[in-house]
Amino acid sequence: MMNQLTRIVIVGNGMVGHYFMQELVKRHPDLHAARLQVTVLGEEPRPAYDRVHLSSFFSGSTAEDLSLVEPGFYDRPGLELRLNARVSQIDRHQHTVTLTDNTVLPYDKLVLATGSFPFVPSVAGRDRENCFVYRTIEDLEAMTAAGKTAKSGVVVGGGLLGLECAKALKDMGLDTHVVEFAPRLMAVQVDEAGGKVLRSKIEELGVHVHTSRNTTAIVDGATARHRMVFFDDTWLETDMIVFSAGIRPRDELARESGLAIGARGGIAIDVFSRSSDHDIYAIGECASWHDEMYGLVAPGYDMARTACAHLSGETTATFQGADMSTKLKLMGVDVASVGDAHGKTHGCRSYQYTDEVRNIYKKIVVSEDGKKLLGAVLIGNADEYGTLQQMTVNAMALPENPEFLILPASDGKEKPGLGVDALPDAAVLCSCNNVSKGAIGEAVAAGNCSIGAIKSCTKAGTACGGCVPLVTQVMKAEMVKLGMTVNNHLCEHFPYSRQELYHLVRVEQIRTFDELLEKHGKGLGCDICKPTAASILASVWNDFILKKDLASLQDSNDYFLGNIQKDGSYSVVPRMPGGEVTPDGLIAIGQIAKKYNLYTKVTGGARVDMFGARVEQLPNIWEELIAAGFESGHAYGKSLRTVKSCVGSTWCRYGVDDSVGLAVQLENRYKGLRAPHKIKFGVSGCTRECAEAQGKDVGLIATENGWNLYVCGNGGMKPRHAELIASDLTKEEAIRMIDRFLMFYIRTADRLQRTSTWRDNMEGGLDYLRDVVIHDSLGLGAELEAQMQHVVDHYQDEWKTAVNDPEVRKRFRSFVNSKAEDSNIVFVNEREQIRPATVEEKKQAKVIPILATTE
Amino acid sequence: MSQVQQAVALDAAMNQSASQFGVWHTVCALEDIWPNMGVCALVEGRQIAIFRLQDNQLYALDNYDPHSDANVLSRGIVGDLGGERVVASPIYKHHYQLRTGICVEDASISLKTYPVELRDDTVWVQV
Numbered sequence: 001m002m003n004q005l006t007r008i009v010i011v012g013n014g015m016v017g018h019y020f021m022q023e024l025v026k027r028h029p030d031l032h033a034a035r036l037q038v039t040v041l042g043e044e045p046r047p048a049y050d051r052v053h054l055s056s057f058f059s060g061s062t063a064e065d066l067s068l069v070e071p072g073f074y075d076r077p078g079l080e081l082r083l084n085a086r087v088s089q090i091d092r093h094q095h096t097v098t099l100t101d102n103t104v105l106p107y108d109k110l111v112l113a114t115g116s117f118p119f120v121p122s123v124a125g126r127d128r129e130n131c132f133v134y135r136t137i138e139d140l141e142a143m144t145a146a147g148k149t150a151k152s153g154v155v156v157g158g159g160l161l162g163l164e165c166a167k168a169l170k171d172m173g174l175d176t177h178v179v180e181f182a183p184r185l186m187a188v189q190v191d192e193a194g195g196k197v198l199r200s201k202i203e204e205l206g207v208h209v210h211t212s213r214n215t216t217a218i219v220d221g222a223t224a225r226h227r228m229v230f231f232d233d234t235w236l237e238t239d240m241i242v243f244s245a246g247i248r249p250r251d252e253l254a255r256e257s258g259l260a261i262g263a264r265g266g267i268a269i270d271v272f273s274r275s276s277d278h279d280i281y282a283i284g285e286c287a288s289w290h291d292e293m294y295g296l297v298a299p300g301y302d303m304a305r306t307a308c309a310h311l312s313g314e315t316t317a318t319f320q321g322a323d324m325s326t327k328l329k330l331m332g333v334d335v336a337s338v339g340d341a342h343g344k345t346h347g348c349r350s351y352q353y354t355d356e357v358r359n360i361y362k363k364i365v366v367s368e369d370g371k372k373l374l375g376a377v378l379i380g381n382a383d384e385y386g387t388l389q390q391m392t393v394n395a396m397a398l399p400e401n402p403e404f405l406i407l408p409a410s411d412g413k414e415k416p417g418l419g420v421d422a423l424p425d426a427a428v429l430c431s432c433n434n435v436s437k438g439a440i441g442e443a444v445a446a447g448n449c450s451i452g453a454i455k456s457c458t459k460a461g462t463a464c465g466g467c468v469p470l471v472t473q474v475m476k477a478e479m480v481k482l483g484m485t486v487n488n489h490l491c492e493h494f495p496y497s498r499q500e501l502y503h504l505v506r507v508e509q510i511r512t513f514d515e516l517l518e519k520h521g522k523g524l525g526c527d528i529c530k531p532t533a534a535s536i537l538a539s540v541w542n543d544f545i546l547k548k549d550l551a552s553l554q555d556s557n558d559y560f561l562g563n564i565q566k567d568g569s570y571s572v573v574p575r576m577p578g579g580e581v582t583p584d585g586l587i588a589i590g591q592i593a594k595k596y597n598l599y600t601k602v603t604g605g606a607r608v609d610m611f612g613a614r615v616e617q618l619p620n621i622w623e624e625l626i627a628a629g630f631e632s633g634h635a636y637g638k639s640l641r642t643v644k645s646c647v648g649s650t651w652c653r654y655g656v657d658d659s660v661g662l663a664v665q666l667e668n669r670y671k672g673l674r675a676p677h678k679i680k681f682g683v684s685g686c687t688r689e690c691a692e693a694q695g696k697d698v699g700l701i702a703t704e705n706g707w708n709l710y711v712c713g714n715g716g717m718k719p720r721h722a723e724l725i726a727s728d729l730t731k732e733e734a735i736r737m738i739d740r741f742l743m744f745y746i747r748t749a750d751r752l753q754r755t756s757t758w759r760d761n762m763e764g765g766l767d768y769l770r771d772v773v774i775h776d777s778l779g780l781g782a783e784l785e786a787q788m789q790h791v792v793d794h795y796q797d798e799w800k801t802a803v804n805d806p807e808v809r810k811r812f813r814s815f816v817n818s819k820a821e822d823s824n825i826v827f828v829n830e831r832e833q834i835r836p837a838t839v840e841e842k843k844q845a846k847v848i849p850i851l852a853t854t855e
Numbered sequence: 856m857s858q859v860q861q862a863v864a865l866d867a868a869m870n871q872s873a874s875q876f877g878v879w880h881t882v883c884a885l886e887d888i889w890p891n892m893g894v895c896a897l898v899e900g901r902q903i904a905i906f907r908l909q910d911n912q913l914y915a916l917d918n919y920d921p922h923s924d925a926n927v928l929s930r931g932i933v934g935d936l937g938g939e940r941v942v943a944s945p946i947y948k949h950h951y952q953l954r955t956g957i958c959v960e961d962a963s964i965s966l967k968t969y970p971v972e973l974r975d976d977t978v979w980v981q982v
Contacts, residue, residue: 568923822902
């Protein structure tokens with residue numbers, strides 16, 4: 001079949017259309033060689049983006065952040081992506097599609113991934129200005145623009161998308177209302193009692209909820225732009241309206257070309273995702289399987305995989321409907337629904353648990369014989385979601401007293417969890433990315449033993465994240481099976497994690513390693529626990545790190561306050577806050593480097609690194625640097641390195657705020673702060689982002705309204721963009737939030753865990769981090785700020801303390817019994833500066849020396 | 856002598872003395888070595904790392920770390936692994952047993968160890 005060229009046309013470049021393309025490329029990395037010629041038609045102006053996380057657009061994500069397309073993906077030979085391309089007609093006899101610009105494209109196989117459109121009820125006045133739908137990035141841009149002048153907003157529709165949209169309006173600072181036609185919120189997923197609990201939770205957040213409200217007209221308002229009139233002549237006035245009352249399949253092309261349509265609309269498909277015309281596939285929200293349409297992305301991906309397999313000549317993969325279980329966090333409220341949530345199965349019975357104090361509602365539906373779990377609803381707390389969903393999908397046997405599955409654990413009674421061992425290997429844990437228990441097992445066997453590693457290797461838990469607790473459980477069980485130890489013990493000397501040791505040090509006011517070891521450890525310690533303890537002691541007490549009882553704990557870099565290089569020499573980096581340096585400062589550095597014959601290089605962090613210093617030279621070099629007004633740059637420490645900045649509004653014609661000024665202030669505030677790993681900052685004076693703040697642990701970007709704060713970015717081996725955690729902060733607010741963020745990181749991260757990995761391993765992700773840091777959900781804010789202030793107040797320039805202490809200074813020599821230098825440190829010249837001699841160069845030089853010794 | 860020549864001269868001296876054992880040398884006072892740390896002594900052209908542990912037990916072995924080709928072991932962190940006292944090289948973190956000089960990660964590599972003694976608060980090493 002592959003000898004002849006097969007022309008494939010894909011209509012639609014949404015999430016599912018793009019996923020299909022990814023699957024096709026996975027199967028045929030070289031489309032040309034596989035004799036495939038693929039054309040993808042997208043009607044929007046941009047390629048596929050993440051519609052599931054569309055609401056993050058309001059919290060600062062850009063269209064690029066949301067993009068699902070790897071750079072260059074559509075540039076490969078045999079593949080063409082046309083944007084702004086809308087199909088007007090399908091000619092099934094000629095095997096062609098016609099675009100609105102009258103281009104005609106022939107196809108051998110056609111894939112319809114046209115998605116859906118938002119349903120807008122036929123209400124008079126629905127076309128008025130400032131009435132929106134919630135589907136594309138363009139829709140969101142229009143909403144944002146309108147939100148700037150509006151005071152109030154209404155979302156029509158209290159379903160999943162409607163509530164997300166309400167959150168967006170609330171975040172814009174609008175007085176927000178939700179108007180729902182049905183008698184309860186999320187009528188599809190949630191039963192009546194659950195809807196009630198959900199409603200009070202949402203109302204607690206300050207959103208007004210109006211249920212059983214049918215809008216009959218939208219007219220001019222008296223106090224706001226619009227007045228919405230309801231069927232009973234009551235009304236509500238608002239400045240903007242967003243319709244989010246469900247979706248309808250985009251099946252018009254299919255209808256016009258005579259394809260079979262499902263009873264409730266949608267292109268009817270078979271188990272191979274084929275339409276009634278076997279050269280045409282339909283996948284995603286436009287498809288109807290047994291008169292069922294799926295508004296979730298996972299079933300769409302499943303259809304895409306099936307269609308792709310079939311198109312490639314495989315008939316084993318079939319689409320057999322989808323599990324519609326969902327778990328999400330709506331406005332911070334856990335909402336989950338599993339299987340037959342409404343108890344529609346004949347003869348089924350249910351157990352319910354309601355806590356009206358904390359607004360928690362849980363229900364399970366079991367089969368008539370009480371042996372199988374059929375469905376569940378969880379509101380306010382969805383901890384059991386993973387267990388219940390797997391039990392339902394895999395038809396696992398229920399425990400004897402199924403009610404304990406949802407009852408809070410009480411004294412002496414173990415809560416029956418799902419023994420993950422009981423799960424079959426084929427059980428799909430992550431339905432978004434179709435990752436099975438077996439795949440997790442393989443990943444663990446290959447050495448991926450942290451949830452962060454599992455995520456990046458299998459993609460499990462990277463879309464909605466709902467499966468992360470279960471995946472973690474499976475990972476640990478697999479590790480036990482393979483005989484690995486599931487513990488986070490720092491090393492053989494301490495049966496504690498770094499986080500636990502940190503708490504012990506704080507709570508018990510421990511000030512030395514010996515005390516810590518005596519109370520909580522065993523043996524002598526090692527090169528893992530000693531530097532970790534040194535870092536914790538420094539974060540908590542900030543004593544001079546070369547004090548007699550602390551010095552032996554330091555890594556060689558901290559021990560000599562410089563960076564050890566491959567030949568045992570050191571490099572010296574004086575601090576230049578914000579990258580700012582005076583001409584005199586530069587001249588001094590130049591003179592010192594010249595005097596000691598050091599190799600100089602400007603670093604990525606915008607300062608000067610001086611290489612090739614011998615141990616015995618270090619104090620003298622520091623002394624001269626100190627005299628010229630410099631202090632230690634802590635380039636050697638797991639601590640704040642640099643705050644990189646652009647030149648900012650002071651000089652730059654585009655600058656919005658003084659980025660250098662803030663960078664200098666931040667660098668001086670946090671210099672010397674010891675942390676689990678190094679920390680880098682960036683401050684940009686406008687959204688052009690010349691300081692690359694979004695690639696740093698902490699990034700600040702100036703806007704017209706203040707500073708946007710980004711956290712947990714990373715360059716290096718695995719680059720990661722920082723995420724927006726708060727917008728429009730004043731300088732003072734930003735510093736308080738950074739105080740909290742850094743201290744929370746220092747308290748809870750593992751040894752050598754950068755903020756990005758810390759964030760990736762955090763259950764609850766960015767939302768949780770934002771709750772703790774910005775909303776102070778743990779009530780720790782004041783304490784974290786006070787702790788940071790302690791560290792700031794106890795800052796000292798380590799170089800200065802070292803050169804002024806004769807005892808410490810004595811240690812800076814190559815030999816305890818000789819003034820000689822280390823003969824193995826040998827330099828040769830390259831590009832007019834020194835560099836370490838290679839082993840070969842040193843060996844070669846050995847030929848000459850015999851002569852030299854006889855002189 | 857140039858820098859390179861000087862370096863090599865010392866190396867040559869090192870090679871010549873490699874087979875001559877048995878002479879005790881004073882190195883430094885005990886207080887010159889802080890507890891749980893090391894110093895490097897230059898004895899007969901040879902770089903020897905000397906460590907003092909908490910209990911004033913002393914150890915001496917080559918300062919040269921063959922994994923990094925650098926004279927750095929005296930600057931490593933000392934401790935124990937599985938009950939055996941070790942020093943960790945500051946360059947690539949290989950561990951060497953203080954008692955035997957054997958590399959924990961690569962038993963085929965073993966550093967030379969030297970008898971070391973404390974006599975009246977003075978550290979002596981036999982080379």
